[in-house]
Amino acid sequence: MEFIVLEQFSGILCSAPDALATATLSPHLARLNIPLGTVGCNPKLSVFNESGDVCLALGEPRFSDPALQDVNTLRGPSAAWMQAFCTQGEAALQQVRGRFCVVLIRNDGSDALLATDRFGTWPICYAAQAGALHFSDRADTIPGVTRQVSSQAVFEYLFFHMIPAPTTIFEGVSRLPAGHLLKWEAGSAQCICWWQPTFDEQHAPDFTEAKQQFLQIIQDGVTREAAGHNVGTFLSGGTDSSTVTGMLCKTLGAPAHSYSIGFDASGYDEMEYARIAAKHFGAEHHEYYVTPDDLLDGIPRVATHYDQPFGNSSAVPAWICASRAREDGIDKILAGDGGDELFGGNTRYAKQRVFGWYDSVPGLLRRGLLEPGLALPGMDRIPLVKKGVSYVEQARVPMPDRIHMYNMLVRLGMDNVFEPDFLARIDTDRPQREQREVWQATNAKSHINRMLAYDWKYTLADNDLPKVIGTTQLAGLDVDFPLLSDELLAFSATLPPEWKLKRLTLRWFFKEALRGFLPDEIISKKKHGFGLPxxxxxxxxxxxxxxxxxxxxxxxxxxxxxxxxxxxxxxxxxxxxxxxxxxxxxxxxxxxxxxxxxxxxx
Known part of the structure; x- marks a missing residue:
């Protein structure tokens, strides 16, 4: 058996015992042949072959077992994974932190285990057809599979502006969801959730101790991710990116390189706050104002870089920003993604709490007075009463359906947007059904933690992280997310729900813990980001x-x-x-x- 290993990987596994497992990808990348019984390591991919078993690994896993971490350091992640699976089975995944994906191939390709990390930052796509498992890190490079665009996936892209896992743009091709593994045995595939967040909603920590632990976890994460790199940060001027920039300056003991994008359009530019943060921490700040001409080149390049349609409109500015950093010799950039979703910072969290108050109104009053009264003809035309009508209309819709009441396709009307023949081929209710399943599977009682766990999939794993990872990859940079470290993730799950959303105050603990570290203007500013006009x-x-x-x-x-x-x-x-x-x-x-x-x- 021989592996042709490139910067990324793909392969075909068959149930037949003499089947050949191959790893091939992207013909424009240089090939590296690795024979059996050797270890092949590079910063992107590690391969280990031993006694007919093969392990492919991407990313930088951190093993909690010191012995395995030593193997990881000396012989590469694939060798450490091989040993971990041999001694612990699939339970080994629970003991590993960091960003990773891994493929363990056993018995000459007849059995395998594929897994991705808690946020799916190193993706694995696969297709199980006719007793064979085809896999790759990209949906558009799976070998041996006919690529046919799925009408259902097209609809879900237009609904979400991205395609949530496990769906991909191609018929019969799936993407392993975040925190999941795929077991391939006897010619059949089984997808299993290996990680699900657990919230400790009864814990009441001491604020001072929690603050110190919080700040230390962030500093440790920034220090770890910066080691061995010429590193910089994305700096939008928000609390998350400012925190990462400040911690990097502290870690380096010198001005860190920070990169910001601006727009010369009213209501879209927040460079002022990025300058405040950079000056406060003494960062070496780099600014660039995107122009419409930049988009003429950037739009086709970013659109075609992804393995499936991706519609996050801040992807092009993110690529431009990353490209400027790469031109300056930066080889790794730290992003601030995650703070909102771990600590309760998105504005819709407060909005949905307001709607949730309606549930506390006695049922008899709701059904007997409020709803009949507000439903009377003409009530929606009275200025003050109109708001009450809208409030009740939305509050009566359960979560998570309420989130998409103002989805553009819903507001415009499916029949007004789509061709009848296209509508006849798709299930317009599937996105809501799948969202309900995610919502119900969440191990949380509080409304805020349910919304956070929901966003860990739909906002982070399916949208924001692919945006940053894809665009930095296109720019030739590595990227990491100190505010999404497994340590900070676990810490956030121990905080009381009211520390995340205190009445209508967003991310209360996060801001209070950083008070004195961040400038007051940053703590009090409204959320913005790299919005594109x-x-x-x-x-x-x-x-x-x-x-x-x-x-x-x-x-x-x-x-x-x-x-x-x-x-x-x-x-x-x-x-x-x-x-x-x-x-x-x-x-x-x-x-x-x-x-x-x-x-x-x-």
Whole structure:
């Protein structure tokens, strides 16, 4: 058996005992042949072969067993994984921290175990067909599988602006969800959840002790991730990125390189706060203002880089920011993602608590007075009463369905957007069913912890982390997330729910613990981020307008979205409401560029 190992990996496993397991990928990358019985290690991929068993590993796992960590250091992650699985079986996953994915192939390919970390930051995609398991780290490079675009996946992309795992854009190809493993035995595959968060909602820690532990965990994480690298940070000026930047300056004992992106558009720029944070910590700050011309190059490059359509509109600014850092010689950048989702910082958490108050109103009063009264004709036209009508309408919808009441497709109406033939091929209710399953599976009683666990999948694992990982990869940088370390994740689960959302105060503990470390202006500012004024620019900039029009003109011929809807979108809705409808133009445009590329390379 021989492995052709590249920077990433893929393979085919068969149930037949004499089947050949191969690892191949991306033909543009240099090949490295590793014969049996040797260890092959590089910063991206580690391979270990022993007695007919093979282990492939990506990432930088940290083993809690000192002996295994020694093996990890001396012989590579794949050798440590092999030993861990031999002694502990799949329970070994519980003892490993960090970002990783691993594939253990046994019995010449007839048995295997594939696993990814708690946030799925090193993905594994697979297809089980005719007694064979096909796998890769990308959905578009799985060997031996015909790539056919799934109509259901197209719909879910347009619904979520990304495709949540386990679905991928291709029929019959799945992505291993975060914190899951895949067991391949006797020609069949079984997907199992190996990690699920457990919240200690009865714990009442001492605030001073909790603050000290919190700050130490963050500092340790930043120190660990910065070691051995010419490192910098993304700095948006928010609490998360400012915290990481400040801790990096403290760790280095010298000014850290921080990188910020600005937009010369009203309501979209927060460079002022990035400057405040950089000055406060003494960072060596780098600024760049994105222009519409930057997007002309960036949009097609970012859209086609991903293995499936990805519509997060801040991906292009993130790539531009990462590229500037790479030009300066930075080889690893630290991102602040995770603080909101671990400690209760998203504005919708407070909004949903307000709706949750309706449940405390006695049922007899709700059903006998409020709801009948507010349902009377004309009540929704009285200014003050109108808000009450809207509040009750939303409050009556259970979670998590309430989250998507204002989803663009729901608001516009599926029949108004999609071609009838396309609608007939899809299940429009599947996204809500799958979200309900995630919501119900959460091991938490409090509303805030349920929302956090929900966001760990849909906001982090499926959206924000692929955005940052994909765009930094395109720029040629490594990236890590100190605020998503397993240590900080476990710590956050021990905090009382009211420390995360105190009445309507978001991330109360996080801000109070950082008071005195962060500038007061940063703690009190509203959340922003690398928002992109695409809709505004698409109406003003001739080149960007032409790019969007060309992409949507091609997309209208794919039998997915009604041609009349696209015409109205470009000619009526976008000019009238560029901030709102610009997002729809963006996600259609990104899908079209992705489809063009993959049709060419199929």
């Amino acid at each position: 695409f809709g505004v620019w698409a109406c003003q900039h001739a080149g960007l307008k032409a790019l969007a029009s060309d992409a949507l003109s091609s997309f209208r011929g794919r039998g997915i979205v009604k041609a009349a809807f696209i015409d109205d979108l470009l000619n009526i809705h976008l000019p009238a409401h560029p901030g709102y409808y610009g997002e729809m133009v963006w996600i259609l445009m990104m899908m079209e560029f992705w489809m063009r590329e993959h049709e060419t390379n199929r």
